Amino acid sequence: MLVALPILIPLIAACAGLAAAGSRPLRRAFALLGAGGLLVAAMVLFARVWTRGTQVLHVGGWPAPVGITLVADPLSALMVLTAAVLNAAVTVYALGDIDARRQRHGYFSFIHVMLGGVCGAFLTGDLFNLYVWFEVMLISSFVLMVLGGGRPQLEAGTKYVTLSLMSSALFLSGVGILSGIAHTLHMADLAGRLAVAAVERPWPATCAATLLMLAFGIKAAVFPLHFWLPDSYHVTPPAITAVFAALLTKTGVYALIRVFGLVLPPSPYLFGLLAAIAAATMLMGVLGAVAQIHVRRILNVHIVSQIGYMVMGVALLGAPDPATRRLAIAAALFYVVHNMVVKTNLLLVSGAIRAMTGTELLAGLGGLATRAPLTACIFLVSALSLAGLPPSSGFWAKLGIIQAGFEARAWLLTLTALGVGLLTLLSMLKIWNEVFWKPAPADGPVIALSPRRRMLLLSPAAALTVLSVLIGLYPAPLLKAARRAADGLLDRPAYMAAVGLDAGGTPRGEPAGETGP
Amino acid sequence: MLIVMALLVGALGAAAFYLLLARSSLKLLFGLLLLGHSANLLILTSGGLVRARPPIVPRGALEPPAGHADPIPQALILTAIVISFAVLAFAAVLVKREYDLTDTDDTEDMRQTWL
Numbered sequence: 203m204l205v206a207l208p209i210l211i212p213l214i215a216a217c218a219g220l221a222a223a224g225s226r227p228l229r230r231a232f233a234l235l236g237a238g239g240l241l242v243a244a245m246v247l248f249a250r251v252w253t254r255g256t257q258v259l260h261v262g263g264w265p266a267p268v269g270i271t272l273v274a275d276p277l278s279a280l281m282v283l284t285a286a287v288l289n290a291a292v293t294v295y296a297l298g299d300i301d302a303r304r305q306r307h308g309y310f311s312f313i314h315v316m317l318g319g320v321c322g323a324f325l326t327g328d329l330f331n332l333y334v335w336f337e338v339m340l341i342s343s344f345v346l347m348v349l350g351g352g353r354p355q356l357e358a359g360t361k362y363v364t365l366s367l368m369s370s371a372l373f374l375s376g377v378g379i380l381s382g383i384a385h386t387l388h389m390a391d392l393a394g395r396l397a398v399a400a401v402e403r404p405w406p407a408t409c410a411a412t413l414l415m416l417a418f419g420i421k422a423a424v425f426p427l428h429f430w431l432p433d434s435y436h437v438t439p440p441a442i443t444a445v446f447a448a449l450l451t452k453t454g455v456y457a458l459i460r461v462f463g464l465v466l467p468p469s470p471y472l473f474g475l476l477a478a479i480a481a482a483t484m485l486m487g488v489l490g491a492v493a494q495i496h497v498r499r500i501l502n503v504h505i506v507s508q509i510g511y512m513v514m515g516v517a518l519l520g521a522p523d524p525a526t527r528r529l530a531i532a533a534a535l536f537y538v539v540h541n542m543v544v545k546t547n548l549l550l551v552s553g554a555i556r557a558m559t560g561t562e563l564l565a566g567l568g569g570l571a572t573r574a575p576l577t578a579c580i581f582l583v584s585a586l587s588l589a590g591l592p593p594s595s596g597f598w599a600k601l602g603i604i605q606a607g608f609e610a611r612a613w614l615l616t617l618t619a620l621g622v623g624l625l626t627l628l629s630m631l632k633i634w635n636e637v638f639w640k641p642a643p644a645d646g647p648v649i650a651l652s653p654r655r656r657m658l659l660l661s662p663a664a665a666l667t668v669l670s671v672l673i674g675l676y677p678a679p680l681l682k683a684a685r686r687a688a689d690g691l692l693d694r695p696a697y698m699a700a701v702g703l704d705a706g707g708t709p710r711g712e713p714a715g716e717t718g719p
Numbered sequence: 720m721l722i723v724m725a726l727l728v729g730a731l732g733a734a735a736f737y738l739l740l741a742r743s744s745l746k747l748l749f750g751l752l753l754l755g756h757s758a759n760l761l762i763l764t765s766g767g768l769v770r771a772r773p774p775i776v777p778r779g780a781l782e783p784p785a786g787h788a789d790p791i792p793q794a795l796i797l798t799a800i801v802i803s804f805a806v807l808a809f810a811a812v813l814v815k816r817e818y819d820l821t822d823t824d825d826t827e828d829m830r831q832t833w834l
Contacts (some may be wrong), residue, residue: 337802344809348816356817357830360744363810367751368739370806374758374799381791382765407750 203274204250205259207243208282208321212236216314223308230297237286237293240317244279244286253278256690256700258327261474262497265703266327267388273327273701277535277687281324281456285670288448288546289317291662295550296441298658299557304350304439309334312349313445315342320449323446324456326618327701329465330387332457336373336421340366347434354373358434365430369420376413376488379406381440390698393465400467411466415476418461422454424513425483428506432490436562440553443498447505447552448546452538455512463531463691473520481618488625497552497562497637500629501545504588507622508541511603514615521610524692529609531688533602536680540587540599540673547584547666551577554659555637562648564633569642576660578638580667585630587670589624595673598681627667724764731757742815744824751810755803759796766792 215236222228251274259272274282293313300309319339326332344366348359377504381387383406384395400407423431430556431451435443462472487507494500515534519527554577555570570579587594600623607616651659651703673680690697731753738750769788774781818824 306776330798334798334802337806341806341809342805344813348813351816353817353820356813356820359813360747360810360817360826363806363813364739364747364751367803367806367810368754370803371751371754371758374755374795375761378758378762378792378795379765381762381789381795382767385766385789387795505772 203259204243204247205257205263205274205325208240208247208323208325208366209272209318211239211243212314212318212321214320215239216311216318219311219314220308221307223311226305229305229310233293233297233313234315234466236310236314237290240321241286241290244283244321247274248279248283250274252686256697258701260702266389267386268632270331271327271388271701272325273389273697274325275398275687275690275697275700276683277460277691278324280535280539280683280687281452282321284542285317285320285324285449286627288542288666289313289445291666292441292445292448292546293552294658295444295553295662298655299553300439301350307349309346309349312342312345316346316445316449316629320453323453325661327382327389328387328391329389329461332460333370333373333377336457337370339450339453340370343446346446347438352437354437358437361430362434365420365427369417372413372420373417376410376417379413383407383410388701388703389460389465390694390703392647393694394698394703396465397467404467404469407467408469408471411462411469411472414461414466415458415472418453418454418457419479422451422458422507422509422513423506424479425486425506427484428487430507431506432494432499432503435505436496436498440498440549440556443502444546444549444553447502447549448542450516451505451509452512452542455509455516455534455538458513458516459488459531459534459691461520464697468520470520473517475690476513476517477520477612477615480514481508481615482510483507483513484618484622487668488622488629491629492625492632495564496572497555497564497567497633498549500633501548501552504629505545507626508545508588510539510622511537511600511619512541514607514619515603517615518606518610518612521606521612523609526606526609527690528685528688530600530606532681532684532690533599533606535684536602536677537599537685539680539684540595540670543666543670543673544584544587544596547663547670548581548588550659550663550666551581551584554663557651557655557659558649564636565638566643568640569638571638573642576664580660580663581638583667585634587674589627589630591627593626593674595677597674598677602681720768724760724768728761728764731760734737742826744817744826747826748807748810748814752803752807755799759799762792762795762799770772795823 219232257274261270316339319335322335344363347362348355361471382401384392396407420427435478484507491500491503515530518530521527587596590596590600735750735753738746766789772787774783774787774790
């Protein structure tokens with residue numbers, strides 16, 4: 203039952219929020235209750251998984267592989283916990299940022315439905331169920347994208363909806379082919395049967411894997427499928443951008459990690475392709491940001507660059523040595539958590555800047571280092587963490603992924619990752635110089651925030667900054683959690699045993715990369 | 720039969736992408752519709768085409784007859800149809816709303832988000 207709570211609590215909170223849409227205090231109370239309840243449930247679930255191992259719920263009492271199984275292994279629990287923490291922070295921020303009209307039209311309910319979809323995607327043990335949760339998450343994100351109207355939002359919404367539906371169709375096709383090969387969709391069962399089927403005829407599985415890679419690639423915004431993201435994420439209020447950046451693209455990355463780590467038989471061709479995609483994503487994202495003149499657009503283009511590092515971890519699954527594979531996945535997971543915290547924080551800061559000055563264009567900003575020292579301080583810590591300077595959380599994240607890259611002897615990829623870190627610093631310094639350091643423009647309007655609004659806008663950012671600094675100073679707990687999540691993901695027999703599948707009954711090949719590049 | 724289905728899936732997919740690449744936002748909508756159909760038929764085909772052998776356990780037996788149809792693809796398609804119906808309804812409203820605001824269905828004339 204505990205396993206289903208991170209899905210149920212947001213969905214119940216969404217219904218309660220809609221029922222109470224007419225009353226401002228009730229609406230806001232349900233928003234906080236939903237976010238707080240999800241956080242508590244995620245923490246309890248994580249603690250339970252940590253002490254007692256993988257938790258499983260056979261929905262409706264149907265055993266695997268017939269029914270749908272919800273599986274909270276360390277990876278799922280870690281992702282749910284991170285999502286819940288960030289959701290709580292952004293919810294507090296949204297109380298001060300989202301206007302009354304959007305709140306009345308159900309902003310918090312849609313956020314909660316999205317959270318339910320995201321947690322469902324993290325927790326499900328069934329590939330088709332993953333598709334369903336993706337759709338739950340997507341349709342609420344469609345509404346959030348266009349909520350409040352206006353031409354830019356509608357146009358961005360059209361692009362986003364079109365690309366998302368294309369990715370869904372590709373996902374569905376991939377799932378269809380896999381079910382045609384293996385006649386099952388239970389991830390653990392599928393893994394065992396695909397490993398056998400791929401020995402005789404590898405190409406149908408590779409074909410399906412390519413379709414899934416394209417589908418998750420669009421969702422995660424990897425090069426060359428990233429173009430929709432910088433063109434749509436900056437039109438919404440900053441709170442929505444922050445939630446999207448924290449959860450949507452990362453759910454795509456999670457799906458890549460889960461499907462390539464657990465379900466699909468290793469394919470040297472695909473891992474080679476992923477490595478090239480990872481390098482191009484890192485590079486194109488960081489170069490694309492240099493040309494931007496809008497604070498939030500710079501940050502959004504950087505999301506793409508950072509996704510490249512996570513995909514690099516997935517690409518290193520092609521390494522021949524199992525220890526390297528474990529290291530790569532653990533590093534990618536550390537990176538995901540670090541990036542979710544830091545990127546969300548930067549977007550919250552950009553929202554606070556917009557609230558204070560009324561603009562996000564670099565030319566109209568300046569002098570905030572003296573006029574808003576706390577905001578400047580929060581931005582600087584997060585920006586340096588994003589660039590990967592020690593002793594920030596970004597340093598450990600980059601160190602892990604680069605170490606894995608060197609151990610896998612992927613020299614070119616690793617050197618790209620190192621170089622992109624420097625370029626990231628360049629564009630963070632650009633924001634710093636333009637927004638905080640240069641003298642304020644003469645006609646720059648400054649809107650004084652009420653103390654209450656200031657508290658709502660800045661306290662979540664401050665809390666996330668503290669979290670990011672803590673990860674930087676004491677990386678051991680998160681490293682340990684990421685390692686355990688990686689071990690749980692790559693240990694296929696243990697996963698099958700945990701969901702109650704007889705590992706002996708279903709023939710199973712070694713998830714080995716003896717064929718790695 | 721398999722080859723006919725394969726050609727149909729391909730033709731639907733090709734038509735879908737042709738429409739998606741058109742500039743009219745209405746054609747975009749139809750493109751998405753056809754793409755969903757193409758994916759659904761692909762699932763049906765890849766699950767194996769079986770005629771008149773439903774996966775129903777006969778009276779007195781414990782298992783359905785050998786060579787029965789795989790029920791999974793049909794369950795998947797049914798779910799996928801419902802989902803794509805809902806999402807397309809949303810997309811249709813979105814396109815209509817955008818047409819109301821901009822008085823054009825040419826996506827090139829709608830561009831607003833550049834900076």
